[in-house]
Amino acid sequence: MSAYKLTVNQLINKVNNKQLSPSEIVESILGRIEKVDGRIRAFITLTGDSARNQAKQAGNQTEAGVLKGIPYALKDNICTNAVRTTCASKMLEDFIPNYDARVAKKLKNAGGILIGKLNMDELAMGTSTELSAFFPTYNPWDLTRVPGGSSGGAAAAVAADEIPFALATDTGGSIRQPASYCGVVGLKPTYGRVSRWGVAALASSLDQVGVLAKNVEDAAIIMNIIAGQDSLDSTSADLPVPDYTSYLGTDIKGMKIGVPRQFFQKNVASEVKAKIDQALKKYEELGAIIEEVSLPHSEHALAAYYTIASAEASTNLARLDGMRYGINDLTAENIEDMYTNNRGLGLGPEVKRRTLFGTFILGSCNYETYYLQALKIRRLIQQDFEQVFQNFDLIISPTTPTTAFKIGSQVHELLDLYSNDMLTVPINMAGLPAISIPCGFIKGLPIGMQIIGKPFAEGSIIQAAYAFEQNTDYHTQKPVLGVK
């Protein structure tokens, strides 16, 4: 089998057994990208030359890390030393960081080989990757549809076998929603589980780095590498990191799974509900106990989320002024004009919209009415989850209300576009870990199931997700791209 088709675990074994060399793997991946990325458009930047050099060096090393010779790619909001990091924004089109984000460094130190940087909605604001300032990414299952977003490039690249795994960020669903649309595994760890140092902030109290992979086992392997406290990220948690692979294959008999009725309301397509029901039956067969639960405040999560996220984004993005990096209009006569012109030129419509809205929210007249109120609702949402988790190990819901939508169909309907996140946003509001795994197909398009865990219980999520995966074959199905 061609190397590009393999999973991370299979590649690790092939390298260890000397059946494949790092150079063979890298060539296979680059060949695949050359063949299919013209249609998928997952990559903003490719680092083929340095990848080839690194592979050559890795081939000569006898000792190396867990990921020796394994290619990976990063969402383009994760800083990479000497490699352009654009956040898919005109503002940062030629920004070249002089340091690696902590997670990028960890993969590098483990022997992984960076293949390139992946497309996204500009500055991670969006749910379709159509809002990239450069070009949209196309869903490998149907090239007329979106891959989801904001990590659409990452999910599409993994689904199309362009890369064995990728790291991305999830602020309101940006890993899980594209994972659902592209039929891959997307894990968002607990807030604080993985360092955010060197990752371009969208909403600092909600952002988290996670993994997109071909299966649950690979997600566990990568979590082992990226999780843990970082002295450079004061919000990273000082808690021991378990071996996530030890949860693979453990029995789920007696596990209590709550199913929140608010996540199955009228906006969720009946075909999607049916797929989740089927999956829950599978869990029952495997010995889990399924019961309906209630998360009453989750219906306000989306409105409260966009209030908080816009407010945080508007302050975070004040740094994009074009002076130290980014677009700079050299004709400005005074410094205020320079700032306003640069931001006007460099930022796209969605970023401007949210900046304006965030500024509105944080205005002295509105701060209490909206921002403080949203933070209180966030407390209520978190308390709802806490209450359920007193009696349950996990919560299961659909990841998205529908399968992937057509390109261009929602781009002018903001509220529709935002509502794609309605089942994922509550989890970020409560800071919880969650995974999306493929649980079926509707008219040839994949759909994901979301498994939500207690804070820092990524292990239980991995355990349950793996059990499902071992008893189904959705994750092994591949889109037909018309090339071999």
Place this chain on the structure above:
Amino acid sequence: MGFSSQKVEQLAFFSSLSLTEEEKERFAQELNPFLKCVEQIRQVNTDNTQPLIHILPNHNVFRPDEVIPSPGQEEMLKNAKVTAEGYYKVPRIM
């Protein structure tokens, strides 16, 4: 409360954002339904509820005060469009 293009202009001023007339009109139109959707949060009873600013109960995080290498001045200036004598260069401030 609704958004007019004057309101958008005012917010743009506070956000240091230059907008075209067309953008001001467009954002005013787009933000109104969005605000209407967000308005629902005002109906939620949050009496006796404390705001949740941050998920983790973290307090101060300390690390050893060690000198670690950092990129030099030249390296840090590389991404700037204009520099002069080792500084970022900007238009007149005063």
